Every structure is written in structure tokens, then in C-alpha cells.
Amino acid sequence: MGLLVNGKWHDQWYDTKKHQGRFVREGAQFRNWVTVDGKPGPSGTGGFTVESNRYHLYVSYACPWAHRTLIMRQLKGLNAHIGVTTVHPHMLSHGWEFRPEPEPLYGLHRLYELYIKTMPDYTGRVTVPILWDQQRHVIVNNESSEILRMLNYAFSSLATSDSDFYPESLREQIDAMNEYVYHNINNGVYRCGFATSQEAYEEAFNELFSALDSLETRLGKLRYLTGNIITEADWRLFTTLIRFDAVYVGHFKTNRNMISDYPHLSGYLRELYQIPGIRETVCFDHIKQHYYYSHEHINPHRIVPLGPELDLDAPHNRSAITCTVNHH
Ligand SMILES: N[C@@H](CCC(=O)N[C@@H](CS)C(=O)NCC(=O)O)C(=O)O
Known part of the structure; x- marks a missing residue:
């Protein structure tokens, strides 16, 4: 796990020293919005008009933030209009990776390469989810709470469901x-x-x-x-x-x-x-593999527990x- 500094990857763990041992999450930096008419949204710049198959989601099944976006895509009936690529559950010294197959759009193996493609001197964390623009070849937005709102509103012209999750x-x-x-x-x-x-x-x-x-x-x-x-x-x-x-x-x-x-x-x-549709977005194998295997500081032998048994169908x-x- 690590981060980019001026477009160069550095393998390092979160620095909690400056906050007396507290973990403080960094804000996401790409904050443009897909809109119906391509005008700028509440933040960022314009030019991201809603279109079928123009945008792509990069997610991890393990990640709770990315999971929200998969759920919204599913519930709005947008699966045919927004493709998804998932990263490997193990986030190791190169951060999130596309393994064994590279991602389909550019043949890249690491998530940070998409950040560099967007901004060659990017400094910051490399996180999922990412909403990617296949036309301009840039990250539109990497803040899940905002991606949710876009899927709910801007994409509603393509959606098969008219449910509104933010009435x-x-x-x-x-x-x-x-x-x-x-x-x-x-x-x-x-x-x-x-x-x-x-x-x-x-x-x-x-x-x-x-x-x-x-x-x-x-x-x-x-x-x-x-x-x-x-x-x-x-x-x-x-x-x-x-x-x-x-x-x-x-x-x-x-x-x-x-x-x-x-x-x-x-x-x-x-x-x-x-x-209906929700269990398809839940992958316990990725969830358990990711956390227990990736965080070596917390679980140095990377043993993934077998339990617990959950009965979610009760x-x-x-x-x-x-x-x-x-x-x-
Ligand atoms: N604010 C972001 C947070 C996303 C986030 O922190 N994702 C985690 C995975 S659960 C990640 O990619 N972490 C990598 C890192 O911090 O280096 C959002 O909600 O979209």
C-alpha cells in the first residue's frame, strides 16, 4: 500500500503520528460531475455529459465505498450503460492491481497508472472507486458519495428504474x-x-x-x-x-x-x-481476502479466518x- 508523490509511486503505510495515533482519511481530489447537459456540477469542471458506455467504474469488491457505487448502478438498472472493472483483492506494495488480467481499456496492471494518466504529477492516495471517462481518458470523480448522486440523477435518462434514493x-x-x-x-x-x-x-x-x-x-x-x-x-x-x-x-x-x-x-x-440484485454485489471472498491479507501491519501472517458462518437468507x-x- 502506498501513494503517489508527483506522479511517482511510494510504498508506505498511513502516517498516524501527526494525529496521536488517529487515522484521518484524506479527501478525494477528482471532483467533476457527469451532468445531463455537460455543464459543471457542484464542483470541478464541465464537459462530462451523460452518455451510454462513455463512463466506466473501477472498483474493488472488498471496498465499502466502491460497493455503494456498484449497488446504485445495479438498483438504477445501469449495468448495460456503465462497465465495471474490479481490482485484485490483495492490495500490496503497488497498491490496487489488475491481476492476473490487465484492465480492459488500456491494458494497465496498476490502478495508480490511471491516476497518472489523468494527472501526470498527481500527489495523493490511489483509491477505489473511480468513475472514468473513456472519451477524455481521465478520472471524472473518485469520491463515492458524489458518484452515487450522479448515478441517481444525471444517469436517470438511461436508467431502467426511476427509484430516487435522494428524494x-x-x-x-x-x-x-x-x-x-x-x-x-x-x-x-x-x-x-x-x-x-x-x-x-x-x-x-x-x-x-x-x-x-x-x-x-x-x-x-x-x-x-x-x-x-x-x-x-x-x-x-x-x-x-x-x-x-x-x-x-x-x-x-x-x-x-x-x-x-x-x-x-x-x-x-x-x-x-x-x-433482488444486491447479493450479486457482495463478494465475501474478496472482502475477507482483502482486509486480512493486505494489512500486514495488522495481520503479519496473512491468515484469513474461516468463520464466521453468516445466515443472511434467514x-x-x-x-x-x-x-x-x-x-x-
Ligand atoms: N473518499 C473515498 C474513499 C475511498 C477509499 O478510501 N477506498 C479505499 C478502499 S476501501 C482505498 O482505495 N484505499 C487505498 C489507500 O488509501 O491507499 C470514497 O468514498 O470514494
């Missing part, structure tokens, strides 16, 4: 929920796992479990995070929950409870998993939760 009337609630879930849960598990001091770990651990406790209560009253329809907030939580018992509990030491110990959270997780019993709270 106007719920935006304030979705934004607040996203913020809370991002800090405490999505990034919270990484803050536990990548902490290099006891204090930093405990701080993240306590925030993580108090957030899970509070969502457990919430999901005892509401079918989904913001009421009776599934929004992007649910899918953003889902990608962390689905990895939790399989990986985070052991590898990231988030072991106060498993998700399966929480009746409402686990029923909710199963309900989302059982929605009945979810969520239809009993009728939404009585008016969320408007």
Missing part, C-alpha cells in the same frame, strides 16, 4: 444521517482498525458502538433509516454492516458486539441483502415494522 423531501434527514453514519460507523470501523494508540482506538470504538446502539433503537421503530423508503443513507450503512461480522469484528477489533447480536440491525441488514421479519412516525 427532495428527505434530503435534510438523509444528509444528517449520512454525516453521523460516516463519522461513527463507515469511517468509524477504520478509525478503530487503523488506530496506532490505545486511546485513539478506544475513542473510535466507543463512538462506533454508541452509534450502533442508537441505530438499533431507531430501527426498532422505523423500517429504514429515514422512514418507510430506502434511501442512499441505507445503502451507505449497508456496506459497512455487511462487512462487520465477517471482518471488522476480528481484524479491526470492533468486538463489543457482532451485528448478529442486534435484532433490529441484523434483520435490517438481511432485508437489504435479500433485495427471514428478516422487517415487514412487521410499520412506519408510524411521520418523517416529513
Whole structure:
């Protein structure tokens, strides 16, 4: 694992020293938007008009951030319009790689080569997901939360489903929920796992479990995070929950409870998993191989645990939760 400095690859682990052992995630740097008319979006520059088969997603099945984009592509019915290439689950000294086959567009073997192709003197982390423009041969955007919104809106002219995962009337609630879930849960598990001091770990651990406790209560009253329809907030939580018992509990030491110990959270997780098309986006083999094998600092012998056994096909019993709270 490493990063690019002026377009040169450096193999190094995250530097947590400047934050007293805390893991602080770097912001994504490519922030252009695909739009219906090619005008600039909320950030970046314009020229990225929505078109079938012009854009391509580079993802890892292991990565919770990339997973969100795969889910949105699937649920909107965009599979025929946006191709996907996946990286190898092991992220080693060259970062994410295309192995054994190179990626199909340019025959490249390493993800960082796409960053250099976009910006020859790029300095920063090399992350998935990437939304790639096959016409201009550049990264459009490498921030998953923004890619989700593009798939939901700009691409809706191509989509086979008209579901809206960020409806106007719920935006304030979705934004607040996203913020809370991002800090405490999505990034919270990484803050536990990548902490290099006891204090930093405990701080993240306590925030993580108090957030899970509070969502457990919430999901005892509401079918989904913001009421009776599934929004992007649910899918953003889902990608962390689905990895939790399989990986985070052991590898990231988030072991106060498993998700399966929480009746409402686990029923909710199963309900989302059982929605048609979703299980096809979940690859436990890549998920377990990636974390346990790649992070040598955490797991030096790279032994990948065989358990736990998860029964995600058990009945979810969520239809009993009728939404009585008016969320408007
Ligand atoms: N803000 C980014 C974060 C993406 C991210 O951190 N992806 C991880 C994989 S789970 C990655 O590629 N890490 C490589 C690295 O940090 O060097 C997003 O949500 O799109």
C-alpha cells in the first residue's frame, strides 16, 4: 500500500503520528460531475455529459465505498450503460492491481497508472472507486458519495428504474444521517482498525458502538433509516454492516458486539441483502481476502479466518415494522 508523490509511486503505510495515533482519511481530489447537459456540477469542471458506455467504474469488491457505487448502478438498472472493472483483492506494495488480467481499456496492471494518466504529477492516495471517462481518458470523480448522486440523477435518462434514493423531501434527514453514519460507523470501523494508540482506538470504538446502539433503537421503530423508503443513507450503512461480522469484528477489533447480536440491525441488514440484485454485489471472498491479507501491519501472517458462518437468507421479519412516525 502506498501513494503517489508527483506522479511517482511510494510504498508506505498511513502516517498516524501527526494525529496521536488517529487515522484521518484524506479527501478525494477528482471532483467533476457527469451532468445531463455537460455543464459543471457542484464542483470541478464541465464537459462530462451523460452518455451510454462513455463512463466506466473501477472498483474493488472488498471496498465499502466502491460497493455503494456498484449497488446504485445495479438498483438504477445501469449495468448495460456503465462497465465495471474490479481490482485484485490483495492490495500490496503497488497498491490496487489488475491481476492476473490487465484492465480492459488500456491494458494497465496498476490502478495508480490511471491516476497518472489523468494527472501526470498527481500527489495523493490511489483509491477505489473511480468513475472514468473513456472519451477524455481521465478520472471524472473518485469520491463515492458524489458518484452515487450522479448515478441517481444525471444517469436517470438511461436508467431502467426511476427509484430516487435522494428524494427532495428527505434530503435534510438523509444528509444528517449520512454525516453521523460516516463519522461513527463507515469511517468509524477504520478509525478503530487503523488506530496506532490505545486511546485513539478506544475513542473510535466507543463512538462506533454508541452509534450502533442508537441505530438499533431507531430501527426498532422505523423500517429504514429515514422512514418507510430506502434511501442512499441505507445503502451507505449497508456496506459497512455487511462487512462487520465477517471482518471488522476480528481484524479491526470492533468486538463489543457482532451485528448478529442486534435484532433490529441484523434483520435490517438481511432485508437489504435479500433485495433482488444486491447479493450479486457482495463478494465475501474478496472482502475477507482483502482486509486480512493486505494489512500486514495488522495481520503479519496473512491468515484469513474461516468463520464466521453468516445466515443472511434467514427471514428478516422487517415487514412487521410499520412506519408510524411521520418523517416529513
Ligand atoms: N473518499 C473515498 C474513499 C475511498 C477509499 O478510501 N477506498 C479505499 C478502499 S476501501 C482505498 O482505495 N484505499 C487505498 C489507500 O488509501 O491507499 C470514497 O468514498 O470514494
